[in-house]
Amino acid sequence: MFNLTGKTALITGGSKGIGLAMAEALGKQGANIVITGRGEDALSAAKEQLGFSGIRAEAVQSDVTDRISIESAVAHAVEQFGSLDILVNNAGMNIRKPLVEVEEEDWDRVVDTNLKGIFLAGQAAARQMIRQKRGKIINISSIYGLVGGPNQTSYAASKGGINQLTRVWAEELAPHGIHVNAIAPGYIQTPMTASFLEDKERTQKLIGHTMLGRLGELKDLAGPVVLLASDASNYITGQIISVDGGWSAR
Numbered sequence: 221m222f223n224l225t226g227k228t229a230l231i232t233g234g235s236k237g238i239g240l241a242m243a244e245a246l247g248k249q250g251a252n253i254v255i256t257g258r259g260e261d262a263l264s265a266a267k268e269q270l271g272f273s274g275i276r277a278e279a280v281q282s283d284v285t286d287r288i289s290i291e292s293a294v295a296h297a298v299e300q301f302g303s304l305d306i307l308v309n310n311a312g313m314n315i316r317k318p319l320v321e322v323e324e325e326d327w328d329r330v331v332d333t334n335l336k337g338i339f340l341a342g343q344a345a346a347r348q349m350i351r352q353k354r355g356k357i358i359n360i361s362s363i364y365g366l367v368g369g370p371n372q373t374s375y376a377a378s379k380g381g382i383n384q385l386t387r388v389w390a391e392e393l394a395p396h397g398i399h400v401n402a403i404a405p406g407y408i409q410t411p412m413t414a415s416f417l418e419d420k421e422r423t424q425k426l427i428g429h430t431m432l433g434r435l436g437e438l439k440d441l442a443g444p445v446v447l448l449a450s451d452a453s454n455y456i457t458g459q460i461i462s463v464d465g466g467w468s469a470r
């Protein structure tokens with residue numbers, strides 16, 4: 221049920237953090253993997269890491285905010301492996317600032333990466349998946365798409381937008397055999413959150429708010445992404461699955 225042999229997964233922002241962990245989880249279930257990112261060195265290192273785990277992986281330098289670039293990555297996946305079955309729409313970033321300090325440029329960078337990027341990659345993948353009459357799209361949202369939080373103006377707006385795109389696409393693409401869901405992680409230690417989580421007092425507060433009494437780890441996302449990518453989720457679509465230790469439920 222969880223076997224992904226013969227399937228191809230494209231993971232945007234798969235060179236680090238959550239994207240790389242998800243690429244590894246899907247690859248270990250047998251999927252061919254294509255990871256994208258902007259930085260060449262990180263991509264090469266990630267490809268090597270996946271190779272050590274016996275995973276067939278391609279790395280494509282691609283910026284999700286650039287239509288041509290993301291369309292080329294989708295085309296590369298199809299050329300190399302013959303299909304595109306799974307899109308993990310993961311590339312993202314955050315600039316934390318109070319509302320009154322957010323520069324227009326901060327807003328544009330965050331919303332372009334997190335929301336326009338998801339749209340462009342989702343559209344390019346959906347066009348291929350419609351031709352195939354099957355596919356699984358997994359958008360990576362956040363607790364801040366579901367609950368409020370200080371200093372998250374552009375990030376929370378982009379993640380709330382992702383949740384709505386997930387519902388809209390699920391309905392639109394269901395007749396084509398395509399499932400669309402989102403994963404909304406809580407705090408996970410990655411390059412994106414490393415400096416934020418260095419503040420021990422703040423981290424203790426975050427842990428205190430989490431029902432399960434700890435922050436998330438990359439391995440906590442492996443099961444949910446495999447579930448949503450595999451036949452085990454064939455009656456699940458349009459859902460935002462929180463993977464946050466209970467954070468958003470209180």
Ligand code: NDP
Pocket residue numbers: 232233234235236237238239256257258259260262282283284285310311312313333337360361362363404405406407408409410411412413
């Ligand atoms: P990281 O910063 O560790 O990794 C981000 C990845 O995205 C990198 O591979 C980066 O590569 C890539 N990326 C960034 N911008 C672009 C772009 N314009 N085009 C293509 N690739 C890009 O972040 P995380 O792993 O922590 O986060 C991954 C996703 O998970 C994000 O959507 C984030 O919002 C979400 N998330 C993270 C949480 C956490 O606690 N870590 C919690 C909830 C959600 P490069 O810079 O080389 O392009």
